[in-house]
Amino acid sequence: MDIIFLKEFRVKTLIGIYPWEKKIPQTIELNIEIALPSQQASQTDHIEDALDYSKVVDKINSMLAQQHFSLLETLTEHIAQMILNEFGSPWVKISAAKLNVIPGVKQLGICIERSQSHH
Numbered sequence: 001m002d003i004i005f006l007k008e009f010r011v012k013t014l015i016g017i018y019p020w021e022k023k024i025p026q027t028i029e030l031n032i033e034i035a036l037p038s039q040q041a042s043q044t045d046h047i048e049d050a051l052d053y054s055k056v057v058d059k060i061n062s063m064l065a066q067q068h069f070s071l072l073e074t075l076t077e078h079i080a081q082m083i084l085n086e087f088g089s090p091w092v093k094i095s096a097a098k099l100n101v102i103p104g105v106k107q108l109g110i111c112i113e114r115s116q117s118h119h
């Protein structure tokens with residue numbers, strides 16, 4: 001299985017359950033692994049055959065500018081479903097962390113894995 005990864009991808013968004021968190025954007029750090037639907041790009045050297053990771057970054061930036069979540073669980077689920085549905089990936093692993101939001105904890109967050117469901 002071939003995997004594209006995005007490491008330490010930082011993005012500002014409104015995220016959290018508390019009133020202040022719904023007004024003040026916070027930086028979250030994403031780490032993402034995306035299984036590729038095919039190995040074709042490694043043979044052809046054509047971007048048209050690749051899963052274009054710059055498009056994934058653009059999609060996530062625009063999603064998190066428009067949609068505001070209370071929980072990191074919901075945020076990661078939405079990103080995972082977008083990647084599975086719009087990029088045809090068979091499997092994704094996504095972690096999202098808040099930075100220095102609780103004294104004494106440098107990062108805290110969640111990590112999820114999701115696969116295509118075949119009906």
Ligand SMILES: Nc1nc2c(c(=O)[nH]1)N=C([C@H](O)[C@@H](O)CO)CN2
Binds near residue numbers: 071
């Ligand atoms: N399981 C979770 N627990 C908590 C979350 C969350 O997103 N998932 N969020 C918060 C608050 O927003 C917190 O980050 C502020 O300190 C608390 N617990």
